[in-house]
Amino acid sequence: MKKILIIISLSLLFINFGNQSFAQSDDKLVILHTNLGNIVIELFPNDAPNHVQNFIKLAEDGFYDGTIFHRIIPGFMIQGGDPNTKGGDQSTWGTGGPGYSVNAEFNTIEHNRGIVSMARAQDPNSAGSQFFIVHKDSNFLDQQYTVFGRIVTEESFATLDKIASVKTGEKDIPVNTEQVKITKAEVVNRSTVTNLLELSEPERVTTPITTSESGFQRYEDKALDIEFDAPEGWLLQQPEKTNENSPDVVVVGPRIGPINPVISLTISNVDGKTLDDLIQEKAKLLDDALKAGNLEIISQEKSIINEKEVFTTNAKGIFQSGGESYNVQFKEIIISTPKKFYIFSYSNGIDEFNDQLSKFDDSVNSFKIISEPIKEIKSASASVETEEKGGGCLIATAAYGSELTPQIQQLREIRDNTILSTQSGTTFMTGFNQFYYSFSPIVADLERENPVFKEAVKLAITPMLSTLSIMTLAEDGSDAQVLGLGISVIALNLGMYIVIPTITIIKIKNKF
CATH class of the missing domain: 3.40.1000.10 (Mog1/PsbP, alpha/beta/alpha sandwich)
Structure with missing residues (x-):
């Protein structure tokens, strides 16, 4: 994630509605005591009940005590909650957890400044104990990470800014880890905290990603x-x-x-x-x-x-x-x-x-x-020509395992440089491609799924590929020469694949 290009740095708007501040829970707040100040977190159990319950339990059990904010990216977020940061190898920081995971509870709350959200791995259901606090609005995270709270005091925002401004080194790890240590995570009743900001309901996503009936x-x-x-x-x-x-x-x-x-x-x-x-x-x-x-x-x-x-x-x-x-x-x-x-x-x-x-x-x-101009739809004949020049030799490619093998390269060179260089060759390829592509994808898939069948196909087509080398003799590239050599190749293949096997079968049959 490029810190400047994709992180949207907008200030959070505080709207005062008298004494009616938004709160989903009248009971519990979590205070993170750090060496740079306290962070008071209000929780959203209506939007993320399982994550809120998990966060409170870990805080009450002392799980977060002694952990640090191990990943700090100013203008984006600060991340903490990893037990490995209590003294483990720095190479393991960011990989630790409580030994279990919490299923995703993605909601519509936007990732604006001060929002507390759950960190996770690539699996949406891999959240455990690690969390992050948004430093500047980062709405590209919306509905992809579970928001479960937000910070709610002036000191909390000041502490967030202080932590975000510390010097960091490799992998965004703070140089002085003592500065950003959570000395204690404390669960308290809301009524015991007197300096809460009067905040409105958090902003929510109103235009989700466009979906269609196509799935x-x-x-x-x-x-x-x-x-x-x-x-x-x-x-x-x-x-x-x-x-x-x-x-x-x-x-x-x-x-x-x-x-x-x-x-x-x-x-x-x-x-x-x-x-x-x-x-x-x-x-x-x-x-x-x-x-x-x-x-x-x-x-x-x-x-x-x-x-x-x-x-x-x-x-x-x-x-x-x-x-x-x-x-x-x-x-x-x-x-x-x-x-x-x-x-x-x-x-x-x-x-x-x-x-x-x-x-x-x-x-x-x-x-x-997006920036490419919309091109006019080509005619059917033009589309066929493009396919002829660029289409894949599906059966042979699957048999030999790669587009870069000499056999496949030879096929392409003969087709593009010899056959398609003449009018008669182009006409032939137009009809041939319509027939070939009607069955070749199925055969190619069977080759990939069945190694024995793949070897059988390779054995069967190798003589045919050898006869195609005759086409390289068309030095002047005239229609008559290409047509004559093409007929010779067809005759050779008819002899190898039909005439000779037929004669052999008849002779065997006559003997018995």
Whole structure:
């Protein structure tokens, strides 16, 4: 999350309604005593009853005593509540909790200055003890984290500002941890606190993310210049952008298997790189996992989507998290443009992968760069031509495992440089593609699912690929020469795949 670009710094508006201040609970407040001052927290049990109950219990049990605000980002928030900060290794700070989790209670309260909300991991239902207090309005968090309270005294806001201004080091950890220590968390009755501000009801979200009957919610981000459809009911997040390879948008679905399904979008600048350069970079990053046998590339393929060059990778592997191993399958689609790479990724447990795959594909197909002008819809003939020049050799790619193998590259070169260079070849490919793409996706899927079938297909098509090399003899590229060589190739394949097997079968039959 870029601190300046995506954090909205607005002041909280205090509206005085005489003596009628908003309060959901007339009983309990929590006071966090720190070395820089006290923070008094009013709770919202009507909006987040389980989180309020959990927070009060932990405070009463002394759970927060001695913990520190371990993550401080001025202009955004201060985060605390991790028991690991009582003296554990700093590398573990931010990972600790009470040993259980609390299911999400997302509500409509906006993440304005002074709001207290629950921190969590990628899983929406992973909150435990860690919480954060919003330093400046951060409404991009709305309805994605559970708001359960707010600070309610002038001293609380002054203390918030003091903590937010301390010097921090790596991972936003304060340099002087004693300054930001919670010496004691105290639960008190509201009537015992005399300096409460008279605050109105917290502001609430009135325009939720647009949803449709299609089962998708339209996500738009003008700062990123993108929009796309995300599965309805999935949690949209904008995590902190720590480097160019970290995602800009993450969409987390409900967990059915061992892990949550996740769709992410990562945007990076081209910086003089081509798509092939990026592919090679990624191949090097995955090399160790491939050699160790922890990752298997199922298929890789180049294609064209909406006139943009695309590279698709399907893979599966074993991943470690929290001391446990998970069998995960993922699909990554790199969309190349002159200025940026847009990388969509989808991951899920192997057994559940196909259940949500169509939602990922729909999200990618709906992707739009906002600043791009809307182009006129091309005629059917123009669309076919684009598919001819950019369509994938699906069956062969699935058989050989990658778009980059010599066999697939040879197919593309013959098609694009020889066949499509003539009028007769273009006419032939138009009819052939309509026939080929009617069944090839099904065959390719069967190859990926059945290794034996994959090897059988590879064995069957290898002789045909060899005969296609004859087409490279069309040096002058004339219609007559291409047509003549094409007929020769067809005759050879008819002989190999029909005539010879038929003669063999007849001879065997005559013997018996």
